[in-house]
Amino acid sequence: xxxxxxxxxxxxxxxxxxxxxxxxxxxxxxxxxxxxxxxxxxxxxxxxxxxxxxxxxxxxxxxxxxxxxxxxxxxxxxxxxxxxxxxxxxxxxxxxxxxxxxxxxxxxxxxxxxxxxxxxxxxxxxxxxxxxxxxxxxxxxxxxxxxxxxxxxxxxxxxxxxxxxxxxxxxxxxxxxxxxxxxxxxxxxxxxxxxxxxxxxxxxxxxxxxxxxxxxxxxxxxxxxxxxxxxxxxxxxxxxxxxxxxxxxxxxxxxxxxxxxxxxxxxxxxxxxxxxxxxxxxxxxxxxxxxxxxxxxxxxxxxxxxxxxxxxxxxxxxxxxxxxxxxxxxxxxxxxxxxxxxxxxxxxxxxxxxxxxxxxxxxxxxxxxxxxxxxxxxxxxxxxxxxxxxxx
Numbered sequence: 355x356x357x358x359x360x361x362x363x364x365x366x367x368x369x370x371x372x373x374x375x376x377x378x379x380x381x382x383x384x385x386x387x388x389x390x391x392x393x394x395x396x397x398x399x400x401x402x403x404x405x406x407x408x409x410x411x412x413x414x415x416x417x418x419x420x421x422x423x424x425x426x427x428x429x430x431x432x433x434x435x436x437x438x439x440x441x442x443x444x445x446x447x448x449x450x451x452x453x454x455x456x457x458x459x460x461x462x463x464x465x466x467x468x469x470x471x472x473x474x475x476x477x478x479x480x481x482x483x484x485x486x487x488x489x490x491x492x493x494x495x496x497x498x499x500x501x502x503x504x505x506x507x508x509x510x511x512x513x514x515x516x517x518x519x520x521x522x523x524x525x526x527x528x529x530x531x532x533x534x535x536x537x538x539x540x541x542x543x544x545x546x547x548x549x550x551x552x553x554x555x556x557x558x559x560x561x562x563x564x565x566x567x568x569x570x571x572x573x574x575x576x577x578x579x580x581x582x583x584x585x586x587x588x589x590x591x592x593x594x595x596x597x598x599x600x601x602x603x604x605x606x607x608x609x610x611x612x613x614x615x616x617x618x619x620x621x622x623x624x625x626x627x628x629x630x631x632x633x634x635x636x637x638x639x640x641x642x643x644x645x646x647x648x649x650x651x652x653x654x655x656x657x658x659x660x661x662x663x664x665x666x667x668x669x670x671x672x673x674x675x676x677x678x679x680x681x682x683x684x685x686x687x688x689x690x691x692x693x694x695x696x697x698x699x700x701x702x703x704x705x706x707x708x709x710x711x712x713x714x715x716x717x718x719x720x721x722x723x724x725x726x727x728x729x730x731x732x733x734x735x736x737x738x739x740x741x742x743x744x745x746x
Contacts, residue, residue, distance in 0.1 A: 361386065361396070363424045364526060364631030366732050373598055373627060374674065375661035383648040394422045394655035396633075400666035400686070401645040403634075403658035408691035412636035412656065416440045421637040422655030425526050428533065435571040437579040443692065449576065452565070453696060456505070456558055462699040465501075469704055472500050473711050481715075485745035486722040494592035494742070495585070497708055501700070502584030506577060507557015508547060513585075516540060520582040524734045526632070537578075544577040545570055580697070587629065588701050590731070590738030592708050595623045597728065597742055598676060599713070600721055605678045609713055616710045619678035620702055623709075625664045625685035626676050629737040633657035634689060660686050716746045 365376030384396040397403050406412050415421065416428075416436065438449035455461065480492045487493075499517065503510040522528060522536035548563040548570060558580065562573045599606040609619055635657055638650045650656060664685050665673040688695035695701070712719065721728070722743035729740040 363633075364732065364735065364737065367730070367737070372730055373594075373601075373676075375628070375659070375665060379633075379659045379662050383644070383646060388422060388424070388655070389426070390423065392420050392422065392655055393651075393653075394657060395648060395650055396657050396659065397644070397648070398659045398662040399646050400663040400669050402648065403660065403663040403686060404690050405644055406636050406656050406658050407634065407686070407689055407693065409642065410443070410692075411638060411640045411642050413442050413639050414440055414446070414636055414693055415442050416635075418637050418639075420653040420655050422635040422657055424632055424635075424657075425533075426530050434537070435569075435575050437575045439579055439693065446692065449568075449572070450692075450696060452562065452568070453558065453576070453580075457696050457699055459699045462703050465700070466703055466707065468504070469497075469501060469707050470711070472497055473708050477711060477715060486743050487745075489596055489742040489744050490589070490593045490739055491741065493708070493712070494596070495589040497592065498588035498704055499585040501704060502581060505557065505584070505700075506559050506580060508544075508559065508577075508581060512543070516543070516581060517585065519543075520586055521734070523582070524586065524736060526735060527733045540578050540581070541571075541574045544574040544581070548573045548577065583695075584697060584700075586736050586738075588704050590629050590736050591624070591627065591701070591705055593739045593742045594627050594629065594737070595620075595705065595709055596712065596719075596744075597721075597739065598623060598627060599709075600719065601725065602676050605676055606713060609678055609710070610717065613710055613714065615678055616706050617702075618681065620705045620709065621682040621685060622676065622678050622680050623705070624687035625670065625673075625680075625682040627737075628661040628664045628685075628687050630660050630687075631732075631735055631737045633659040633661075658686075660689075718746045720745055 361378045365378040367374060367376050379398060382398060383402065386394045386396055388394050397406060416423065438446050441449065476493050476496050480487045499513045500510055503513065519536045519540045522532055544559065548559050559573065559577045562568055562576060609615055635655060637655045638652050640652050641649065643649050664687060667673055669684060670682065688698040722745040728742065731738045731740055
């Protein structure tokens with residue numbers, strides 16, 4: 355964990371409701387000095403954050419001077435082959451276009467029966483042994499792991515390995531050598547898959563490896579981004595969303611009575627929970643005055659705090675409350691602009707199917723422990739739960 359001035363990244367949420375943004379992130383635009391001496395702005399207003407994510411005068415390339423690196427372990431990796439997430443156009447667009455068809459809404463819609471099968475099988479297994487159960491280990495984590503493994507062509511039998519390594523890589527309290535070790539273990543693993551020694555020939559990884567315009571390191575780091583993001587984010591959203599609905603039983607009951615609300619409810623849960631814990635980093639390439647009046651100078655970093663932007667009262671009146679009937683489609687949980695999450699159609703489909711199936715099949719779902727005994731993952735870039743003991 356990095357502490358800048360008096361703010362920790364990621365900051366703890368438990369001072370109030372654990373679903374709310376950390377109190378430290380609720381101040382207006384604040385200028386900080388990072389651990390490496392670089393200046394950085396903490397931006398919390400919706401319009402400021404959206405502007406930074408869509409204005410090409412702000413760079414996503416971590417190799418640029420002044421780019422905000424919050425954790426020393428990430429500094430170790432800044433000169434490695436970057437994924438398209440950490441590139442600007444035209445290189446970003448070149449690499450991203452190679453994957454666009456794999457995540458088109460039409461393609462994802464065709465995957466829904468397969469996702470439903472995976473969800474049903476996970477739930478069948480959990481129900482078969484009876485309560486109590488850990489929703490994280492038995493439901494929330496296996497579903498996106500199986501889906502992304504099938505899509506990438508990665509053997510699901512290796513899931514324990516890549517889940518362990520991705521957790522180590524995302525842990526902001528880990529020493530720099532741990533972060534690097536986890537990164538190297540995953541890239542070596544994916545390089546072996548991409549070079550044809552393992553894996554399915556029809557997966558995304560094999561398709562990328564067959565291209566003549568990509569290097570093997572580019573293939574491996576693209577696979578790493580998809581693999582880690584593809585299971586970590588959706589798994590944490592599934593378990594946190596379930597807990598939020600258990601804490602708001604009226605909202606859960608409304609979804610049971612009106613299952614057609616699930617698509618909008620998922621957008622609201624994405625807005626309400628916003629699991630990216632440390633904001634999205636950018637660095638200014640020119641002087642830019644933001645809508646809120648903040649002047650960001652060239653070479654200064656910015657952190658767009660999605661969690662507070664998604665609670666902006668001007669855009670989302672009563673935003674501190676969960677309302678599954680709210681129109682939350684303008685949320686920034688997937689980012690915004692050219693770098694917005696490529697896999698968002700898949701994440702939406704998985705969440706819609708997993709949550710609606712869980713609510714329908716387990717109408718008496720409840721916590722198996724007192725709420726104050728539920729353990730949250732505060733130390734990782736992606737907010738979530740360590741486990742979620744449930745009964746029914």
